[in-house]
Amino acid sequence: MKIKRIQSQSFAGLSNLDIRFQPGLNIVLGANEAGKSTVVDAIMHGLLTSPHLKSRDRDVFSYRFMPRTGGDTVDIKIEFDQGSRSYVLEKYYGSQAAMKLNAGGTIYTDEESIKEELQSFLELGEQTLRSIVFARQESFKEMLIEVQQKENLDNIQQFLYQSFIQMDGVSVGKLQGLIEEKIRTLASNWDRENGKPAGNRGIDNPWRRQVGLILKAYYEKESLQQKAAETLKREEQMAQQAEELKHLEKEIEQVEQELEQMAACEEDMMKRQPLEPELQKAEKQVDQLMNVISQWPAYRIELG
Incomplete structure (x- = not known):
């Protein structure tokens, strides 16, 4: 018997479940509470549990697998092959309990016929x-x-x-070897218990050989963190330099203002230079007039 597909619109915490299995060994991986065990429960009950449950069994089944809100029915649909024959088994649990088996085109809807057909090849x-x-x-x-x-x-x-x-x-040995090789590929030189590199060898003293994917990702993360710290330091330096540049710009502005003032003074000096002889002559005449004025009282007495 080879299960090819399982579907369910609602079963326990799963909704719109649709898993297609590939030929050979299939492994279901997922985090805790992701629903791995619930998928196995769906396959088990789909093959073995009657929808027409007795009162006590119905209460236990409802508590475990019925939706808490939004319905009173769960459904399971399993597609599988037995030899060269294909089967589709459907079961509905809850208020509208029913089941149907399509066995290579032959349809069964009564429980006894379906159970008998399944037991003919389940063997155990x-x-x-x-x-x-x-x-x-x-x-x-x-x-x-x-x-x-x-x-x-x-x-x-x-x-x-x-x-x-x-x-x-x-074989078990081969499967174990494959699993161990996968673990080495993922976790070589990684301390899984403490969540850090083996020997506490971080990015500053990294392992060069037997670097697993987890350790490689850890080193890449550490390298990025270092680069981020360096970038932040450079940004701080640039911010400081930008502040210093602002001060320099202010100083340059002050110097330019002083130069403008000096240029204006120079222009006044250039204008004054041609007038300097006349100014000296005028100043001399003023001195002479002042001298005359100072001597005028004496002259006036003599004339009097």
Whole structure:
């Protein structure tokens, strides 16, 4: 069985979900609470959970997967291939519970026929599928013990070998090697625990070899921060120089004003120079007149 696509207009915290799976191994990556586990839950319930739930199961299902506001229905649509035959399985949970299976052009709408068709190629029991194929990591050990008590151990061991050892032709060792190589590519010489370069070797004493992508990005960030600090320092220097330039411009303006005043004085001096002899002559005549005036009383007595 190869799942090709899963769709849902509304399921738990997801809306307008539409994921197309590629041939081979598919890995779902995302941050915490991004919805990775919810996608797995949608696939599991789409294949295994009846829309016609009993009261207690309906309450649990509604609490976990029904929208808090804006509706009372969730839907799951799964497209998959089994051998050369294509299937489309649709299920609707809530106030309008219903299901439909298109099996290579043959349409089933009753639950028993759909369940029988699915069980014809799922091979493992529902408990095994829920507890192992769709197991959450933290509860895998406890679920495995529970399944061993309820279903054929040889069948489970064969399934585990096929699913976890071969994984569509990719060995565990090879997959582990690929993951480790990816980690080296990303985090070589990066202290993941403390979030800094290994050995605390920053941009001033950087690693030259085995620089992972995270460390490379860190060095690039540090380099940009240094350049930004240098740019800021230069801007401050330029601002200081601009202020000094303003003072110089004021001084130049004052000097130019003084030069204008000196030029005006020089012009007056140039105009006065041709008049200097006449001025001296006039000053001499004034002196003579002053002398006469000063002597006039004496002359007047003599004439009297």
